Amino acid sequence: MFELDGVSLEIDGRPILRDVSLAVSDDGITVLLGPSGAGKTMILRLLNRLEVPTAGVVRFRGESVASIDPLALRRRVGMVFQRPAPFPGTVRDNLRVADPVAADDALLAALGGAGLPPAFLDRSADDLSGGESQRMCLARTLVTRPEVLLMDEPTSALDPDARHRLERTARDLAAEGRPVVWVTHDLDQADRLADDVLVVIDGRVASAAERDRFLKEDDGG
Amino acid sequence: MRPMDDTAIGWGGLTLSLILVAVAVGLSVWQGLRLEREIVWACARAISQLLAVGYLLVLVVDEDAPVIWAWLWVVAMVVFAAVTVRRRASEIPDITRLAALAISASATISLLVVFGLGVYPNVGRAVVPIAGMMIGNSIGSVVVAARRIVGELADRRPEVEARLALGQPWQQASKPFVRSALRTALTSQLESTKAVGLVFLPGAMTGLILAGVDPVDAVLVQAAIMYLILGCVATNVVVIGLGLTRRLFTSDHRLIRLARTTA
Numbered sequence: 001m002f003e004l005d006g007v008s009l010e011i012d013g014r015p016i017l018r019d020v021s022l023a024v025s026d027d028g029i030t031v032l033l034g035p036s037g038a039g040k041t042m043i044l045r046l047l048n049r050l051e052v053p054t055a056g057v058v059r060f061r062g063e064s065v066a067s068i069d070p071l072a073l074r075r076r077v078g079m080v081f082q083r084p085a086p087f088p089g090t091v092r093d094n095l096r097v098a099d100p101v102a103a104d105d106a107l108l109a110a111l112g113g114a115g116l117p118p119a120f121l122d123r124s125a126d127d128l129s130g131g132e133s134q135r136m137c138l139a140r141t142l143v144t145r146p147e148v149l150l151m152d153e154p155t156s157a158l159d160p161d162a163r164h165r166l167e168r169t170a171r172d173l174a175a176e177g178r179p180v181v182w183v184t185h186d187l188d189q190a191d192r193l194a195d196d197v198l199v200v201i202d203g204r205v206a207s208a209a210e211r212d213r214f215l216k217e218d219d220g221g
Numbered sequence: 222m223r224p225m226d227d228t229a230i231g232w233g234g235l236t237l238s239l240i241l242v243a244v245a246v247g248l249s250v251w252q253g254l255r256l257e258r259e260i261v262w263a264c265a266r267a268i269s270q271l272l273a274v275g276y277l278l279v280l281v282v283d284e285d286a287p288v289i290w291a292w293l294w295v296v297a298m299v300v301f302a303a304v305t306v307r308r309r310a311s312e313i314p315d316i317t318r319l320a321a322l323a324i325s326a327s328a329t330i331s332l333l334v335v336f337g338l339g340v341y342p343n344v345g346r347a348v349v350p351i352a353g354m355m356i357g358n359s360i361g362s363v364v365v366a367a368r369r370i371v372g373e374l375a376d377r378r379p380e381v382e383a384r385l386a387l388g389q390p391w392q393q394a395s396k397p398f399v400r401s402a403l404r405t406a407l408t409s410q411l412e413s414t415k416a417v418g419l420v421f422l423p424g425a426m427t428g429l430i431l432a433g434v435d436p437v438d439a440v441l442v443q444a445a446i447m448y449l450i451l452g453c454v455a456t457n458v459v460v461i462g463l464g465l466t467r468r469l470f471t472s473d474h475r476l477i478r479l480a481r482t483t484a
Contacts, residue, residue, distance in 0.1 A: 075388035
C-alpha cells in the first residue's frame with residue numbers, strides 16, 4: 001500500500017531519516033516499532049504529506065504522494081495523533097469539521113467505528129476523558145472515510161483500560177478491511193497488535209541483527 | 222490663550238530638562254541597574270536625531286517648498302518603519318517585505334482619506350506630522366499582529382495539524398487561530414481609543430494646546446487623528462494577517478516550523 005524508496009528527511013539541517021526503504025502491507029495492522037526519537041513519527045507524517053522527504057520517493061498505491069493533491073491524500077490517509085486535539089464545541093461540532101455536510105447517520109457510524117455510543121454526539125468535547133477524547137479524534141478521522149489509518153502512539157497518554165479498548169477498536173477496523181499503520185515504542189503492544197512489524201532505529205529501517213538486538217534489549221527491560 | 226512664543230523652551234529650557242536625565246542616571250546608580258551609559262547614549266541619540274529631523278523638516282514643511290518633498294519624506298518613513306519592524310521582530314519570516322506592504326497599504330488608505338477628502342490641507346506642514354503619526358502607530362501594531370499570529374500558530378500547532386490532516390486547506394485550518402491573534406492585536410488599539418482623554422491626553426492635542434490653539438479645536442484635530450490611527454491599525458493587522466499566514470504555510474498545505482515568540 002505504501003512504499004518508501006530511498007527516503008531521507010532533514011529538519012533544520014539535522015538528519016531525521018536516512019535512506020529509508022520499506023513497504024507497508026495493504027491489510028491488517030502494520031506496527032512501526034522502535035525507540036523514542038528513532039524517526040517513526042516522521043515516517044508516518046511522510047505518508048500523509050505533513051512532511052516531504054529531502055530525498056527519495058513515497059508512494060501510496062503505486063502513485064507518488066507528491067503527485068496526489070495533498071488535501072485529497074489526507075482524506076484518503078487518515079491520521080490520529082499522539083495526543084488528542086479536540087476542537088471547541090460538541091463532539092458533533094468536532095466531527096463536522098471533517099465533513100460540514102455529513103448527515104447524523106454518517107456521524108453516528110463514525111462514532112460507532114471508534115467505539116463510542118450515539119449519546120456522545122451532543123457531549124462537550126472539553127468534558128471527555130483522555131481515552132474518550134482520543135476516540136472522538138479517531139471518529140473525526142473516520143468521518144472522511146479514509147482508506148487507511150495512521151495512528152501515532154495514540155495510547156501513550158491513556159490509562160491501561162482505555163489503551164486496551166483503543167487497541168481492540170484498531171483491530172476491529174483492520175478486520176473490517178481498513179488497514180492501520182500503528183507507531184509504538186512498546187514491544188508488548190506491538191506483540192498484541194501487529195500483523196507485520198517494521199523496526200526503525202536511529203532514522204533507518206533496522207537490519208535483521210539490529211532488530212534482534214533491539215527486541216532482546218527491550219525484553220530485558 | 223498663551224502666545225506660542227511662551228511655549229518655545231529654547232536651548233536654556235532644554236538644558237534644564239537634562240536635570241531629569243541626571244535623575245534617571247542617579248536612580249540607575251543608586252539601584253545598581255548599570256544603565257547609566259545606556260541612558261546618556263539614548264538621550265544624546267534622541268536629541269541628535271530630532272535636531273537632524275527638525276532641520277530637514279524646516280526645508281520640507283516650508284510653505285514655498287513643493288509638497289512632493291513632503292510625500293517623498295512619507296515614503297522614506299515607510300521604509301524606515303519596515304526596517305524598524307524587522308529589528309523588533311526579526312524572528313518572523315519575511316517580515317520586512319510584509320511590514321512594508323502593510324504600512325504602505327494603511328498609509329495609502331488613511332492619507333487618501335484625509336488629504337483626498339480635504340480633511341487636512343495637502344501641504345507639507347500637515348502631510349509630514351500626520352503621516353508620521355499613522356506610520357509610527359503602524360510599527361507597534363504590525364509587530365504585535367505578526368508576533369501574535371506566529372505565537373498562536375506555534376502554540377496551537379497540534380490543532381492546526383489535526384485540521385490539516387482532515388483535509389482542510391491552510392486558509393481554513395489556520396482561521397480560528399489567526400482570527401484570535403488579530404482580535405488581540407486590534408483590541409489594544411481599541412482600548413487606547415476608549416481610554417483617550419480619561420487616562421491620557423494624546424500628543425497632538427497636547428502639542429496644539431501648548432502652542433496656544435483653542436482646546437476644542439485641538440480635540441477635533443485629535444479625534445480625527447485617533448480615528449485615522451484606528452483605521453490604520455485595522456488595515457495593518459488585516460494585511461499582516463493575510464500576508465504572514467500565507468507565508469507560514471507551504472503551497473502543499475503544511476505549517477512550517479516556527480520559532481516561539483514572546484508577544
